[in-house]
Amino acid sequence: MVELIYNAVRVSASDAVSPGCTEDGYVSPTDLVVHSSSREGDVAKFREDWKAAPGYIRGLCIGSLCLGALLLAFLLTTERWSYLSWLHDSAYGSNLLSAVVGVLFGVPFTVFFLDVLSKDQAERSEKRAILSTAGRAAADYHRTVWGFLPTAGPSADAAVTIVVAKAEHFYTEAVTRTLSIRNPPLGPEVSPSTDVWQRAAAAAAAFRDAVYAETDLRTSRQASEWARKVEAEWRFLERGLRIRLIAAGCPWLDPDTAQAISRDLDILTGPDAKCLKETRRAIHPLSGNTARTLADFHTLASCATKARTWAHALKTLTESSRRPTDLWPAAGGRAAVGD
Incomplete structure (x- = not known):
């Protein structure tokens, strides 16, 4: 009874x-x-x-x-x-x-x-309070992630896609098509080709120009500063709010998404973030008849590998940044940037 x-x-x-x-x-x-x-x-x-x-x-x-x-x-x-x-x-x-x-x-x-x-x-009051805090933090994180783009909406997604495409082309010209030069097969030594270098250097310049044109990142230093700011927002969500959310019975990101975000931030704040500076140094000067050595090809291939990794981390981070705002929408509505 x-x-x-x-x-x-x-x-x-x-x-x-x-x-x-x-x-x-x-x-x-x-x-x-x-x-x-x-x-x-x-x-x-x-x-x-x-x-x-x-x-x-x-x-x-x-x-x-x-x-x-x-x-x-x-x-x-x-x-x-x-x-x-x-x-x-x-x-x-x-x-x-x-x-x-x-x-x-x-x-x-x-x-x-x-x-x-x-x-x-x-308990209900605590749950409402933590959800409100998480909603605001998720919105701040979302805006910070997309803050490196001068535009919003569908054009923001298109800008990131262009950067990734240019990075892939850079990788193809500087890594895939120079493999026989950098790692020659047994037999006669293969001498570096000027035409191959020019195509690879042109692809490197196209990648750098795409980053300049589509984003607000002009230097590797700016890219690193932006990534560290994003990382600070993410650490607040992961370390400051995760335990409180779980204790209040609120949802948290699935492990794959959380690990992917941390992995992308490690890339964007690590050595690969220097790809813009290293690429500019590797292809300068682009004009001239100066013969390029095998070391130059290796340097440019390393830059292309870093650029490709960095660009893909940039894309996946922007895509996953929508997930926190889906779980904990801010009281005033979702952030419009990148949506």
Whole structure:
């Protein structure tokens, strides 16, 4: 009986609506199973709350229940005792004892229910607060990630795609097509070709120009500073809010997404972020008939490898940055940048 009252109080406090019940009151057998499981969960929750209640509340409930039961038994047996028949003859005395029994049964459990409801309200308030904080942090992180682009909307995605395409072309010309020069097969030595170098250098210049034209990153230093700012926003989410979100029963990013973000940030803040500076040095000067050595080809191939890795990390980071805002949308709406 106590558990039924407890469940009713919890449901009314949380404005819960029974799922699966149609307007005409029909409930399917499947829903009955769900409700049965829900009742079992409510009973378990009641037991947990009872164990977690302060000792004085539990003692008050048990003591009042026992005293009320004794008084009720006393009232039910007074008819057999002639010297106590005045209790039944007197409406005042009978009503007074009945009221005392009601108080002994009701007040302690009311205190217990109020204690439980206050804890539930505190948990809900904490959950709302952490979700609000996470929403604002996710929106800030999202804006910071897309802050390296001068434009927003679909054109922002197109800009990142162009940078990746130029990095892939740079890799093809400087790494794939120079493999026989950098690692010659057994036999006659292969001399570096001016035409091959010019194509690779032109692809390197195209990659650098695409970064300049499509983004606000002009130097490797700017790219590193932007990445460190993004990393600071991400660390606040991962280290500052993750534990609080999980403790409040709120969702967190799936492990693959979280690991991918950390991995991309390691790339964007690591040696690969220097690809812009190293590429500019490797192809300067682009004009002239100066013969290029095998070391020049190796240097340019290293730049192309870093540029390709850096560009792909840039793309995957911008794509994954939408996930936090999907989980914890900010109160004022999602950030418009990159959406």
